[in-house]
Amino acid sequence: MNTPAAHDTPPPKPPPAPPLWQIVAARDYEVPADSQPATLQRRWRSLGRLLLGTDDADPAQAEADLRALPQVRLANLAPSIDWAPAARALDAQESLDADAHPPVRLFIGQPYCDHPAILTHWAHARDAVVLAPPDTEQILCADRRWLDELAPGTGRPWVLPELERCFLRHANGLDLVRGFLARALSGALGPGMIGCDSWALAFIERISPLPGTATLTLQAFDGLALTRYLMHPDRGQVRFLSARSGEPLMPEDAGDSGDDRHGAETACPELRQLAAHCRGNPGLAWYYWRQRLRAAPEREQQAQAGEAQHDSPQRADGERLAAADEVVWVAPGIETPTLPAESGEDVAFLLHALLLHRGLESAVLGAVLPIPEGRLHSHLLRLQALDLLVREGTRWQVAPLAYHTVREFLRSRSYLTDSF
Known part of the structure; x- marks a missing residue:
């Protein structure tokens, strides 16, 4: 009787790769760590250049x-990134139920990950009502007609993709977002999903705590x-x-x-x-x-x-x-713009406001910052020339490749930063 050789046994198949797009509770977000050998290698090269000129x-x-x-x-x-797969991952995980507690979920968007697109895709898949944010005048005037128009009654879930567009860091710019969160989190609007930029959420949690709210986000790549x-x-x-x-x-x-x-x-x-x-x-x-x-x-x-x-082979027609x-x-390395060494509090206030609101228009920046108009305009143009800011339409934003520089600059000055 012939016994099969051990090497004839096929090797076990490796487990399938995990899904590329994963939605997790915000507390389960895992920042990937650089490999220790790579980190040590870069530090050694830097030390050699510094001490030996190598x-x-x-x-x-x-x-x-x-x-x-x-x-x-x-x-x-x-x-361009297609965010529909992320919306499908969210759809596979979340089942909004009027009897669920809490009835409202909060989806935290990381900078430049387009959470409005993810939630808009998700809303279409769920036949949910997409709520538009108030405009700037309504926010500054605390126009409660915007809140009154959010009355439930459709029997469908709702989605507010951009909570960061519902407030301004201004003495008169917080009433509407507080009123909306009070209604939504109490269940008065029925089951729904709120999208919010991570920087805006860090600020909102300081002015209007969100106890017991289920928070979701896209898992790190x-x-x-x-x-x-x-x-x-x-x-x-x-x-x-x-x-x-x-x-x-x-x-x-x-x-x-x-x-x-x-x-x-x-x-x-x-x-x-x-x-x-x-x-x-x-x-x-x-x-x-x-x-x-x-x-x-x-x-x-x-x-x-x-x-x-x-x-290369040749076809019949000779081609x-x-x-x-x-x-x-x-290309090697990761190139990032740098802030001028003399950057002071004006620049810090400006950059922080842009991140808290996921971009602002020039006129609105003048309302939320204690900086004279002429000096503010000069800062904007200078930072744009240094590739630290970009202008999309009428809205100024921190340039993606400058984000790491700006975040570290603000963190070093003890400014409020996001959790990602």
Whole structure:
């Protein structure tokens, strides 16, 4: 009787990768940690440059030789984030019930993660009523007609996607948000979902505590999740190479393993470090990723084109088929704008107000800040020139790539910050 050899037994299949989009209780949010070896390596390099004047080894591709990608190609390699999967994850977890206690959930949006889009998708899936926030005049005049129009009676759940648009940090700008929260959290409006930016929530909890409210948020993306999302096979036949080492960010056989996690944590230290730098925020990570993608120098592109022309198969009509994968270089380091050394309280007040309200218009900034109009305008233009602020339409916001700098600046001055 023949006994099968031990090596004939197929190896056990690895457990499936966890869902990319996960909704968790806010208390269960886990900020990804950078790997200890990578952290020590960066500190050692910094110490060597400081004490010995040494620098890193020559990179595989000097960043000055790399070229910016055309916007069309960049949009294909790093398309805008589709937040519908996050809404589906929320829909799979949450079942609003008029008898539930508490009847209202609070969804906390991390900066640049577009919680209004997530909740609008969710509202459409649940046939929920989407409540519009009051306008600036209604907020400053405490126009309670806005509250009266929120009376229940439709029998449908409701969603207020942007609680941060319902108040202003002003002596006359808090009545409506207090009145709304009192009605909503008492159950007077029926079952519903409130979306709120994390910075605005930190402020609101100081003026109107939210005891017993169930709070949800999008779970952090670690290095593995960023690898799966940013280098998804849908991006096409692309080889992402590290400009520092010249090595591929994904092993050559990763796409054939059938396991999305294959080699991700060991092959993509760049994305693991990016996840730690962004504190698990996928919206921020997306901006950094786009900023780091580069095309090969022109001479290298011409050489690759010649090799592809020579090695690729030929069709019956004589035209050759492209055989070589596209190479995209990932620039080393994480570049962030810096604040001027002389930045004082005016700048701190301004930046803090923009984060608390998820952006403000110039006229409204003048109402909530004790800064003369001329000086405020000068600060805005200067910070914009330094890539610390961006203007979208009429609303000023902290630039995504400057967020880490601004958050640390405010934290170092003991300003109220968010929990993410």
